Amino acid sequence: xxxxxxxxxxxxxTPSDAEIVSHRLMLRAGLIRQMSAGIYxxxxxxxxxxxxIEQIVREEQNRAGAIELLMPTLxxxxxxxxxxxxxxxxxxxxxxxxxxxxxxxxxxxNEEMITDIFRKSVKSYRQLPLNLYHIQWKFRDEVRxxxxxxxxxxxxxxxxxxxxxxxVAARRAYFRMFVAxxxxxxxxGLKSIPMRAETGPIGxxxxxxxxxxxxxxxxxxxxxxxxxxxxxxGEDVDNDSDLETQMAHRLSLYAATEDKHDEAAFNALPEGxxxxxxxxxxxxxFNFGQKYSKPMNAKVTGPDGTDVYVEMGSYxxxxxxxxxxxxxxxHDDAGIIWPEPVAPFDLAILNLKxxxxxxxxxxxxxxxxxxxxGIDVLYDDTAERPGTKFAAADLIGLxxxxxxxxxxxxxxxxxxxxRRTGAREMMSPEAAxxxxxxxx
Amino acid sequence: xxxxxxxxxxxxxTPSDAEIVSHRLMLRAGLIRQMSAGIYxxxxxxxxxxxxIEQIVREEQNRAGAIELLMPTLxxxxxxxxxxxxxxxxxxxxxxxxxxxxxxxxxxxNEEMITDIFRKSVKSYRQLPLNLYHIQWKFRDEVRxxxxxxxxxxxxxxxxxxxxxxxVAARRAYFRMFVAxxxxxxxxGLKSIPMRAETGPIGxxxxxxxxxxxxxxxxxxxxxxxxxxxxxxGEDVDNDSDLETQMAHRLSLYAATEDKHDEAAFNALPEGxxxxxxxxxxxxxFNFGQKYSKPMNAKVTGPDGTDVYVEMGSYxxxxxxxxxxxxxxxHDDAGIIWPEPVAPFDLAILNLKxxxxxxxxxxxxxxxxxxxxGIDVLYDDTAERPGTKFAAADLIGLxxxxxxxxxxxxxxxxxxxxRRTGAREMMSPEAAxxxxxxxx
Numbered sequence: 001x002x003x004x005x006x007x008x009x010x011x012x013x014t015p016s017d018a019e020i021v022s023h024r025l026m027l028r029a030g031l032i033r034q035m036s037a038g039i040y041x042x043x044x045x046x047x048x049x050x051x052x053i054e055q056i057v058r059e060e061q062n063r064a065g066a067i068e069l070l071m072p073t074l075x076x077x078x079x080x081x082x083x084x085x086x087x088x089x090x091x092x093x094x095x096x097x098x099x100x101x102x103x104x105x106x107x108x109x110n111e112e113m114i115t116d117i118f119r120k121s122v123k124s125y126r127q128l129p130l131n132l133y134h135i136q137w138k139f140r141d142e143v144r145x146x147x148x149x150x151x152x153x154x155x156x157x158x159x160x161x162x163x164x165x166x167x168v169a170a171r172r173a174y175f176r177m178f179v180a181x182x183x184x185x186x187x188x189g190l191k192s193i194p195m196r197a198e199t200g201p202i203g204x205x206x207x208x209x210x211x212x213x214x215x216x217x218x219x220x221x222x223x224x225x226x227x228x229x230x231x232x233x234g235e236d237v238d239n240d241s242d243l244e245t246q247m248a249h250r251l252s253l254y255a256a257t258e259d260k261h262d263e264a265a266f267n268a269l270p271e272g273x274x275x276x277x278x279x280x281x282x283x284x285x286f287n288f289g290q291k292y293s294k295p296m297n298a299k300v301t302g303p304d305g306t307d308v309y310v311e312m313g314s315y316x317x318x319x320x321x322x323x324x325x326x327x328x329x330x331h332d333d334a335g336i337i338w339p340e341p342v343a344p345f346d347l348a349i350l351n352l353k354x355x356x357x358x359x360x361x362x363x364x365x366x367x368x369x370x371x372x373x374g375i376d377v378l379y380d381d382t383a384e385r386p387g388t389k390f391a392a393a394d395l396i397g398l399x400x401x402x403x404x405x406x407x408x409x410x411x412x413x414x415x416x417x418x419r420r421t422g423a424r425e426m427m428s429p430e431a432a433x434x435x436x437x438x439x440x
Numbered sequence: 441x442x443x444x445x446x447x448x449x450x451x452x453x454t455p456s457d458a459e460i461v462s463h464r465l466m467l468r469a470g471l472i473r474q475m476s477a478g479i480y481x482x483x484x485x486x487x488x489x490x491x492x493i494e495q496i497v498r499e500e501q502n503r504a505g506a507i508e509l510l511m512p513t514l515x516x517x518x519x520x521x522x523x524x525x526x527x528x529x530x531x532x533x534x535x536x537x538x539x540x541x542x543x544x545x546x547x548x549x550n551e552e553m554i555t556d557i558f559r560k561s562v563k564s565y566r567q568l569p570l571n572l573y574h575i576q577w578k579f580r581d582e583v584r585x586x587x588x589x590x591x592x593x594x595x596x597x598x599x600x601x602x603x604x605x606x607x608v609a610a611r612r613a614y615f616r617m618f619v620a621x622x623x624x625x626x627x628x629g630l631k632s633i634p635m636r637a638e639t640g641p642i643g644x645x646x647x648x649x650x651x652x653x654x655x656x657x658x659x660x661x662x663x664x665x666x667x668x669x670x671x672x673x674g675e676d677v678d679n680d681s682d683l684e685t686q687m688a689h690r691l692s693l694y695a696a697t698e699d700k701h702d703e704a705a706f707n708a709l710p711e712g713x714x715x716x717x718x719x720x721x722x723x724x725x726f727n728f729g730q731k732y733s734k735p736m737n738a739k740v741t742g743p744d745g746t747d748v749y750v751e752m753g754s755y756x757x758x759x760x761x762x763x764x765x766x767x768x769x770x771h772d773d774a775g776i777i778w779p780e781p782v783a784p785f786d787l788a789i790l791n792l793k794x795x796x797x798x799x800x801x802x803x804x805x806x807x808x809x810x811x812x813x814g815i816d817v818l819y820d821d822t823a824e825r826p827g828t829k830f831a832a833a834d835l836i837g838l839x840x841x842x843x844x845x846x847x848x849x850x851x852x853x854x855x856x857x858x859r860r861t862g863a864r865e866m867m868s869p870e871a872a873x874x875x876x877x878x879x880x
Contacts, residue, residue: 009561009562035516035553041512047508067446069482069486072475072479074593075475099531099581106546113481132484137577139514
């Protein structure tokens with residue numbers, strides 16, 4: 001993509017109402033623009049990152065055997081009356097009346113709707129286990145939206161719903177998602193720690209929040225220090241095996257959010273292992289048994305011919321919030337530092353003298369060669385001064401910058417800069433092409 | 441994907457309230473389920489088709505130089521007051537009040553919002569031309585939703601918005617989309633005909649609807665018969681060239697929707713060339729000059745230093761509606777016949793004797809081989825009877841069926857059936873693997 005044909009409105013000044021660094025950087029780097037309180041447009045650069053995050057989430061859900069569908073954003077109030085949550089949900093639920101005076105709502109979550117889909121189509125235990133998910137926009141009318149996409153009102157969420165015949169199978173479904181979540185966040189360059197958590201309006205007993213540690217995190221968390229360094233499970237994980245047992249060591253280490261914190265148990269840890277930090281919630285999983293299947297009459301016929309209410313769980317990932325979490329965890333004074341798997345482009349080419357024929361020729365050749373080999377390049381072909389281009393490239397944070405100017409080209413050299421380490425290396429354009437063309 | 445692990449709830453009975461064939465087939469084949477009037481869930485099979493259609497739309501928008509972003513579903517009423525459309529839009533607009541009593545709406549279209557994004561960030565003609573698009577859920581509170589996804593209330597739309605310095609450039613932008621639309625629909629196996637159309641609440645003078653001919657179409661259309669056979673432009677089209685001139689022959693042939701129909705001009709055509717038919721609108725493009733830029737004060741500084749209101753256009757494709765249009769155009773008594781580019785899976789493997797070790801082995805080998813070579817296979821590994829499997833495969837309409845049973849395998853043969861032509865061919869499993877593995 002040529003920058004001259006792209007749409008990348010950077011802000012020169014730091015927005016004064018943005019309280020945390022990810023919000024400031026998302027505005028400055030032209031990732032988002034606020035439309036109303038807590039409601040954002042995703043500008044082209046931000047949209048590209050959002051889609052990459054979404055795709056990683058999707059791949060790991062599919063790997064864990066979950067099946068993708070898509071439910072609508074608007075739901076009927078009737079469904080929520082069946083579960084008793086229509087009145088219980090309070091003002092966070094955006095209630096809507098249509099032209100025929102029917103009561104509707106903009107879905108904040110989908111337990112009722114998926115249970116309705118399930119009960120109308122699944123009648124036998126033979127169709128279980130089943131885990132259905134979607135990646136869809138949700139709305140929660142936060143009383144005070146803030147921190148940009150971290151606590152917005154309209155947000156993108158992946159929510160999965162599992163259906164099983166009995167509590168043992170439901171627990172297996174729960175730990176398939178547990179493992180998938182560890183892999184999902186690790187693939188984005190995040191260290192996430194599952195912590196015992198409260199279940200709130202979703203319900204149930206067994207629940208974990210997946211927390212990314214960051215100084216600006218919204219909540220206080222407590223955990224055993226070893227959890228930070230535990231590697232994520234590999235992609236060869238066998239979903240039909242007993243994953244809870246394989247997670248036994250991880251589950252044995254203390255980890256809890258403030259709501260579930262047990263001071264005595266925490267203090268019993270060796271002093272060097274006690275870790276108290278701020279965290280950002282990026283995922284939350286729930287096992288809530290028959291909380292929805294019973295009032296909504298979602299039953300299957302079991303192997304012995306009797307009908308049983310299905311055992312359910314739900315599993316959420318804050319897809320749009322993850323952009324904020326990744327930036328909180330990966331930035332410096334100059335701007336964002338994208339982990340390669342979620343970077344909006346793979347690399348930038350900076351043309352330092354756009355009106356010099358030789359420089360332009362070298363840039364064009366490299367741009368064409370890299371694009372042809374599948375590298376997604378942002379080519380800064382604008383008439384801006386070099387200093388402006390350097391600052392913009394650091395701000396938007398692509399992993400690599402290929403800096404091309406007439407002085408280097410006299411020696412057949414360009415500069416390759418690693419955004420994360422700041423390391424710079426001189427090499428020929430051909431060597432640069434070879435280095436990156438082999439990365440795909 | 442193994443059917444035993446997929447979620448494909450087929451309906452045995454034809455739903456009585458579905459008036460047109462695409463609606464009936466989408467329900468029976470487990471593509472959608474109605475949640476409220478005009479609001480659907482996209483079940484896994486339907487969701488896969490939706491994503492394939494979306495991706496073709498995206499690729500052709502990108503090829504035409506449009507840049508993708510994503511605006512939110514909820515908009516502030518204030519913006520719509522600026523253009524004067526808040527009161528003008530009527531009851532089709534779903535109006536919402538949030539917890540702080542702010543007036544909002546679920547966007548039925550995005551001219552105001554994109555103009556707001558534009559005016560806050562683009563100040564110079566040097567940043568033009570610009571065409572920004574998104575693919576997002578919209579809501580129109582139809583008084584009588586019907587025909588399934590063809591006239592739903594919550595629907596997926598691609599809408600693009602062009603910004604240019606003067607009317608000549610705006611017209612070029614218009615015809616870039618005109619050509620992109622012809623290519624887009626052709627890639628889905630549809631013959632679309634652009635027709636002069638009314639502009640309604642969007643505004644402007646120059647406008648075309650893209651119409652797919654189908655007996656069950658909502659509107660009456662009139663055109664020169666030659667238009668049906670004109671090929672779509674190739675992918676090598678040069679977006680910087682004068683596309684209007686290249687479209688001159690097509691534009692010279694009579695084509696109009698009922699609203700714009702000119703009986704005298706139509707009757708002047710040679711009798712054999714007069715075509716009057718039913719049509720489905722799948723796209724609609726508009727050039728409306730300064731209709732929004734003037735009241736919303738969207739200006740750029742021109743080359744001579746004076747500020748001018750930008751010239752705009754907007755360009756819509758009904759992404760979710762396209763599923764219905766494709767099925768209307770491509771089905772038979774047994775079910776759907778998907779064009780290959782939008783088929784939810786590339787092919788089906790039907791295991792005719794799931795408890796026979798040899799049959800199962802042959803199926804598994806073929807399934808593994810095809811999957812490894814990048815073919816997306818739906819493998820019917822269930823315990824259903826052959827007749828049920830044949831009917832299901834015809835109903836869901838994958839382009840190819842590989843039918844594997846013990847009798848054929850005695851001669852090392854399987855049956856390969858083409859869903860569209862019904863042609864059947866016997867070949868060895870190895871030959872089938874070779875035939876399809878080379879298609880990717």
